[in-house]
Amino acid sequence: MEVTGPAQQAAWRERTVPGVERVRPGLWSVPVPLAGPLRWVNAYVLELAGGGLGLVDTGWDADDSWAALCAGLSGIGAGVADVRGVLVTHMHFDHVGLAARVREASGAWIAMHPADARGLASLTGRAPELSTETEVAFLVGLGAPEADARADAGTPEQRAQWHRLARPDRLLEDGDRADLPGWSLRAVHTPGHTAGHLCFADEDTGLFFAGDHVLPRISPNISTHAGGLADPLREYLVSLEAVGAREPAEVLPGHEWRFRGLGARTRELRAHHERRLAELLAAVREHPGSTPWDLAAHLTWSRPWSEYARRMRIFAVTETDAHLRLLASRGLVTGDGGAVPTWTAATLR
Known part of the structure; x- marks a missing residue:
């Protein structure tokens, strides 16, 4: 891998946020601040033939994020008001969050994959109380004590903010060309991080807008959730291998920094998940009859398990569940089929 965004990498190391950067003629990277360990989202601004701008992702729906996006465009x-269209790589709040404000201020259209459009409709169309109870029930089904599940899932009042998220005006399937004059961006469906995650490959410049599918430093969270993909890690690894066959001129990720060497990075990510699967299988063998909630506590994380709570603990447990489902599809573990399934290593013949 070759770092092509050294200013972005330097800002990461210095725990700051980088400045607006001209990536190519008519293309800029605007960092939009984000609360939490990722620190910012890369919103990409494309100058359109005939006037106006296109955006790839927008940032989190917060006043300081909105101010940063506006300041970046002003810079x-x-x-x-110049934005004509917004391409959303996936439905997570840090990527679609400001799309509603952009559309309100400019009249721009918003496009995403149909699977994420359905997921977003489910989030925004469901009463916060029902949404909370659905997540609590899902976590209890993974082995969480109900009190912990409720503490981690949060309150209906916190979930009410989801209703501000914008539903798309347009849908893009795999291979569809985005309506951004002067660019030849085609949608590449890469399920795993979300069911409808899209990357965008520009046929003229060789640029690859990777969203969260491939990041230069970390592995994106691949998790199960209520109503989601049945085997999200399998889908992720398949789509990861598919994009790894490409060798774009440059990869423009949703977080961290730009780089070259997409094939090498996808191999690293696939190897990471194989190591993770092996660690989880060893934990299942050592603790047979355990739930995903139990097993997550026996895995290696970036900090002590006792420090995990709320969304971080949810991500860890649902990621563990995704890895269990792939182990099961490979015939390496079996579940007992109960309402709260427990897992045991399969007997190999």
């Missing part, structure tokens, strides 16, 4: 001599 390149433009404004939010």
Whole structure:
């Protein structure tokens, strides 16, 4: 891998946020601040033939994020009113969050994959109380004590903010060309991180807008959730191998920094998950009859398990569940089929 965004990498190391950067003629990277360990989202601004701008992702729906996006556009001599269209790589809040404000300020269309459009409709169309109870029930079904599940899932009042998220005006399937004049961006469906995750490959420049599918430093969270993909890690690894066959001129990820060497990075990520699967299988063998909630506590994380709570603990447990499902599909573990399934290593013949 070759780092092509050294200013972004330097900002990461210095625990700051990088400045707006001109990536190519007519293309800029605007860092939009984000609370939490990822620190910012890369919103990409594309100058359109005939006037106006396109965006790839927008950032989190917060006032300081909105201010940063507006300031970034102002810094390149433009404004939010110039935006004509927004391509959303996936439905997570840090990527779609500001799309509603952009559309309100500019009249821009918003496009995403149909699977994520359905997921977003489920989130925004469901009463916060029902949404909370659905997640609590899902976590209890993974082995969480109900009190812990409720503490981690949060309150209906916290979930009410989801109703501000914008549903798309347009849908993009795999291979569809985005309506951004002057660019030849085609959608590449890469399920795993979400069911409808999209990357965008520009046929003229060789640029690859990777969203969260491939990041240069970390592995994106691959998790199960209520109503989601049955085997999200399998889908992720398949789509990871598919994009790894490409060798774009440059990879523009949703977080961290730009790089070259997509094939090498996808091999690293696939190897990471194989190591993770082996660690989990060893934990199942050592603790037979355990739930995903139990097993997550026996795995290696970036900090002590006792420090995990709320969304971080949910991500860890649901990621563990995704790895269990792939082990099961490979015939290496078996579940007992109960309402709260427990897992045991399969007997190999």
